[in-house]
Amino acid sequence: MKKKITIFGSTGSIGVSTLDIIKDHPDKYEVVGLSINNNYEKLLEQVRSYNPKVVSIQNERSYIKFKELNKSNDLKILNGNDSYGEILDNDTDIVVAAITGSAGLLPVVAAIERGITIALANKESLVCSGSLITSLAKKSGSLILPVDSEHNAIYQVLDLKNKSKISKLILTASGGPFLNKDINQLNNITPEQAIKHPNWSMGKKISVDSATMMNKGLELIEAHYLFDMPEDKIEIIVHPESIIHSCVEYTDGSILSQMGNPDMRTPISFALAYPSRISTSVDKLRLSSIEKLTFFEPDFEKFPCLELAYSSLKTKKSAPTILNASNEIAVDAFLNQKISYLSIPKIVEKTLNKASISDINSIKDVIEIDQESRKLAKELVDSGGF
Numbered sequence: 001m002k003k004k005i006t007i008f009g010s011t012g013s014i015g016v017s018t019l020d021i022i023k024d025h026p027d028k029y030e031v032v033g034l035s036i037n038n039n040y041e042k043l044l045e046q047v048r049s050y051n052p053k054v055v056s057i058q059n060e061r062s063y064i065k066f067k068e069l070n071k072s073n074d075l076k077i078l079n080g081n082d083s084y085g086e087i088l089d090n091d092t093d094i095v096v097a098a099i100t101g102s103a104g105l106l107p108v109v110a111a112i113e114r115g116i117t118i119a120l121a122n123k124e125s126l127v128c129s130g131s132l133i134t135s136l137a138k139k140s141g142s143l144i145l146p147v148d149s150e151h152n153a154i155y156q157v158l159d160l161k162n163k164s165k166i167s168k169l170i171l172t173a174s175g176g177p178f179l180n181k182d183i184n185q186l187n188n189i190t191p192e193q194a195i196k197h198p199n200w201s202m203g204k205k206i207s208v209d210s211a212t213m214m215n216k217g218l219e220l221i222e223a224h225y226l227f228d229m230p231e232d233k234i235e236i237i238v239h240p241e242s243i244i245h246s247c248v249e250y251t252d253g254s255i256l257s258q259m260g261n262p263d264m265r266t267p268i269s270f271a272l273a274y275p276s277r278i279s280t281s282v283d284k285l286r287l288s289s290i291e292k293l294t295f296f297e298p299d300f301e302k303f304p305c306l307e308l309a310y311s312s313l314k315t316k317k318s319a320p321t322i323l324n325a326s327n328e329i330a331v332d333a334f335l336n337q338k339i340s341y342l343s344i345p346k347i348v349e350k351t352l353n354k355a356s357i358s359d360i361n362s363i364k365d366v367i368e369i370d371q372e373s374r375k376l377a378k379e380l381v382d383s384g385g386f
């Protein structure tokens with residue numbers, strides 16, 4: 001039996017890598033649904049190659065354009081937030097959650113409500129909704145398989161039978177493109193410089209997050225909710241070679257890690273094939289060709305987003321939601337050259353200070369807090385008051 005796959009965010013970096021893997025295993029996987037925001041031309045190509053039953057296009061203009069150009073009569077074409085549930089009514093075994101930002105929350109919730117297995121790349125949905133996602137998934141029986149390489153590594157070496165014997169989780173970080181720049185050289189960083197990651201090829205938003213190290217902050221929060229670990233048992237270590245993708249330390253002194261070349265097709269294929277494994281065309285790591293592996297503590301002064309993430313996680317309640325929403329606005333403003341690179345953490349910090357911290361009891365609460373925080377952050381961007 002082929003596994004039926006729906007990809008939310010099929011035109012992005014993770015979406016395209018997922019389709020690459022599926023192309024190599026036509027006997028094992030079948031694409032039933034694809035969803036995008038804008039890029040209808042790429043979606044048309046994907047529809048021709050993978051023949052899904054249903055697609056969903058968020059952007060209204062792209063939706064209309066796609067409908068004009070589509071030649072496949074059997075294809076169901078959807079639009080709007082309601083489409084996330086409808087797209088899954090086509091019998092999906094695995095949802096690949098690969099939308100960027102909190103826009104990925106509703107598709108993840110729709111998959112959970114149907115008890116579907118989720119290959120989760122969209123870390124922001126976990127960050128913004130606290131323990132809601134994991135507890136909803138427990139209730140519905142939905143399995144969440146992490147695709148983020150760090151969390152995927154931890155998942156692979158986590159000894160759940162001995163959870164009480166875990167002394168800490170170690171999240172490795174490449175340190176991004178500015179690891180070796182002096183703090184004084186960060187004033188005039190351009191978007192082009194910030195999205196040039198040394199080891200990984202990714203979408204623009206996550207690339208900027210890697211440059212500010214907010215990505216590691218979001219991953220800290222993701223790890224906390226995913227593995228139910230307190231923040232003082234999650235350590236961030238800079239490892240510029242990106243070979244060891246993260247580790248679990250046990251009370252007997254063992255540190256278990258997962259290694260491999262930095263290529264997202266490894267964690268994606270793990271999630272698609274789970275609990276089995278499949279082959280990929282990823283270059284295999286030759287241990288004898290590694291000269292050295294280095295590890296050191298992150299520089300919290302140069303990367304203030306790390307401290308903002310740690311303190312939001314300590315505060316809990318709506319603080320991670322506010323952190324995530326304001327960061328999305330700040331990164332977008334930076335990419336559109338409205339603010340400088342160094343203003344990103346300032347906007348996040350000011351928004352966290354201005355917003356009132358409240359409890360989160362429902363997905364509706366998450367959406368409201370996300371919207372309010374975006375509004376606050378936008379006001380800061382527009383007024384220059386940061």
Ligand SMILES: NC(=O)c1ccc[n+]([C@@H]2O[C@H](COP(=O)([O-])OP(=O)(O)OC[C@H]3O[C@@H](n4cnc5c(N)ncnc54)[C@H](OP(=O)(O)O)[C@@H]3O)[C@@H](O)[C@H]2O)c1
Nearest residue numbers: 009011012013014036037038039099100103121122202203
């Ligand atoms: N890339 C990586 O290596 C990597 C690694 C680990 C985790 N992740 C996580 O995976 C997620 C995706 O990252 P990415 O690098 O693949 O991003 P990306 O290349 O920017 O792709 C984002 C995808 O989401 C769609 N999308 C964006 N905004 C949307 C909206 N408002 N509504 C519906 N769809 C929307 C885009 O559609 P259009 O193309 O039509 O705009 C695109 O298909 C992020 O949460 C990221 O943190 C990525």
